[in-house]
Amino acid sequence: MYNLFLSHSWSYKDAHVHLLDLLNLANRFPYRPHWVQRDHPVHAAQNAVLLKRAIHSEMQSCNVVIVMAGVFPLYRPWINEEISLAGRGFEVPKPILLIEPWSSEGTTEVERANADKIVPWDQLEIITALRELEFQHREMSARRTRPLSNSAA
Template identity: 30%
Template sequence: MPKLYDYRLFISHAWKYGANYDRLINLLDNASYFSYFNYSAPSEKPLFPPGTPKTNSQIRELISAKIRPSQITIVISGMYVAYSDWMQYELDESVRMNKPILGIYPWGQERAPYAVTSVANEMVRWNTSSIISAIRRLA
């Protein structure tokens, strides 16, 4: 069997709500005939070691460096997005870099923050088939 294409994903998320990120990673890892490289910064692999002081400018540069090689930005769009300056920066930077944005509605909810729906190329529910199909269409 030929090697699967590796989609290059940047997953915007809030560490404080890591269960949703873990749920998405589990979904992607277990999807049939799907391979990807994750450019996001999960809590166990932060952009910089804990306790290392960074300026906002340096943090922005590190985030941009993660988004740049990705093909698509995926946003786990819980209501916390509306209150996260860094997630807003990730959305703005993805738009600036012309990266397609895939928004995922919060688990079991009908609504998502305007900050996501206003820039998302597509919004999907927590469903493996919907998420994988959207990644393939947009990336």
């Protein structure tokens, strides 16, 4: 099961639905999407600390963070926060897949510099990248939890 965190960039309802449709049509790609939904009470509270906790909670069990490049400036602070959290908020960093749905013109330097993979809006490329990133994350997690060998002494 692929546990995927969809960033605030997916607040564009049409893009969000389109991505989920694209993932649903993929063969042998069981996944569970995670995100802080728009109607979550934490959004109404206007409390940055609570929103950050909600994001961390949703991202906790995820293997990959998906970000859509070049969104409205309104969402950039939260997308940057999600990118930061993915890289530094967990013992094993969460890999970031950056999807450029139109062109790379709107892609920020923060997005580009922190993305583990950048792909266009193409089902095969998105699914392939998600599989690769999930595998890398699983390998990194296994290395972190592997007990030390006695022969190293």
